[in-house]
Amino acid sequence: MNKQVWLSVAGLLALAALFLAELSTGSLLISFTTVWSSLWGDRATDDHWVVATIRLPRACIAMAVGAGMAVAGACLQSLTRNSLASPELLGVNQGAAMAIVIAMFAMPGSALWLYNLSAFAGGCLAASFIFALGTAGRRALNPMRFILAGTAISMFIHSLTQGVLVLNERTVDEMRFWLAGSVTGRGMEPLLQTLPVIVSGLICTLLLGKRMNVLQMGDEVAAGLGNNIRASKAMLFFVSALLASACVTLAGPIAFIGLAAPHLVRSFAGSDYRWIVLHSIWFGAVLLLAADIAGKLIRHPGEVPVGIMTILFGAPFFIYAARKKEEPA
């Protein structure tokens, strides 16, 4: 118990530190004192304005998306009892992204909630497809094959999205940046519209913690304990799709936060999902902020989209996790 509280405190402190660092970095490096006074309403110089109007929304989007993706990953990992499961490896991200791309071409300039809704539909569709494949065959796929099937579907959807883009060259450039995964230039407006979805998703997941723990004991034991497993699984499925698709609408298909954050948290917080979910919120936000800061510094004053940075840091982690995992004979 004590350990968990300390972990939360550590997570929050790290989050605060990175939040300030995020506000002060960019093509223009701004001192911490300016950042600090700007946060308290000082608008004396241009730098203060930059912090308040450009960087603050960006930092908030990064935190929301990091937390949302991390918790979506935690949901999927408990649902599948597979530590490699995550929204990007099971096609949820790519499904949501494809739905948004199609929606943007079919109904350009619509309200954000419409894109949100199509992303949710696309994410659900892709994920249910993979779950159906994973359980439908003659025998169920083993965990590693399940992940591999998910990646194959993911790549397939990604190619389809590219195909849609090739056929509609009009907005390709604008799309390409978003498809790489980026938290820039969105302003407060989309964040405020999506935030309620993400926050309610996070709260739902926190409430589902106990059910997630029971699921880890296996279907028979969980049923024996009087749990409705189907309902638990269905709830986790929808919550994870909701979180991931909301994040994709905000920042594009950002990969590997959903894999890495819960994985890391589990290694020092133990296996109680009530705590894993809570810590995933801090550490997901921390990871995405760190990736964004790195993306702004790596070729300063230029900038690398945060989605590329998460892949750069996350894929080696994926390799490590895949290497560690036993393959059943």
Add this chain to the structure above:
Amino acid sequence: MTSASRNLLVYAVLLPLTLLLLLLQIGTGEYAISIGDTFATLFGYGTGEYDFVIRTLRVPRALIGWMAGASLAVSGTLLQGITRNPLASPGVVGLNAGAGLAAVVVIVWLDVSRDWLPAFAFAGALIVAALSYALAWRKGVSTIRMVLIGIGIAFVCDAVISIALLDGNIRKVNQATIWMVGSLYERSWEHFWPLLPWVVVFLPLAWLSARTLDVLGLGDVTSTGLGNRIHRSRTWLLFIAVALAGSTVATVGTIGFVGLMAPHLARRIVGTRHRTLIPIAAMLGGIIVLAADFAGRTLMAPTEIPCGLLTAILGGPYMVYLLLRDPK
């Protein structure tokens, strides 16, 4: 039907199909040319009206497409033979991404002649091959683990490629982007000549190693018992596979899943003997790429869909099918 006459039948179907696709590739396009004129120009007694279109634009594109497909298919056959894993292929194991990364780095950051691209791509693919083999090694190479690790490595390479593309000057970046998609667009003789030696040397070498591959297929213990030095022959075969995949990627970018599909289809048609499997896989690979390119040019004309995109759209479901068929 004996296996010899069956093989003859297979060739009798595949060869004309290849020729037909080559002809389609040369005769059709934004500028349609009649069959008679196509033949006349090809054999040098045409009116000269079509010389430029056919000889300068379309013939090299068709030949490069075929060579790329064949090399990728044979590379995949070798990889599947070495790992005894039907899921292995140059794309899945990360060779394509490694070669792509090396080539992009050369195009964007170094000032080197085009002729050296295949060599650099080969080096990049070699490093990735060594890395993925080493990382997948844990008391023996597990098949699925190797594939997952290859995918991870491909992710990293792609991320670095994106950064390189953001960083380079715009003219070079455009060049690299067109090349990256996996397309035969604007491929001409200057791309053909650097690729040719690799194909001419390594395709026959692969075929000559057919027996070794058959022996490897028996498993490590039996194979060693038959006097095979498995590590040495595996390394040699891997080297050939990497050379074929690397030089291809350097020329046409990443055309995914051909190395996965072609060998697998070929195995279903002619069985597992590599002596016949390798040439059939090569022909099927050539056919897949030519057909994908033809479809990409005609489906949505005048917009051209890169053939790498089409093979990826075919290949993803194919891989899932392979996983489901054998769900251990």
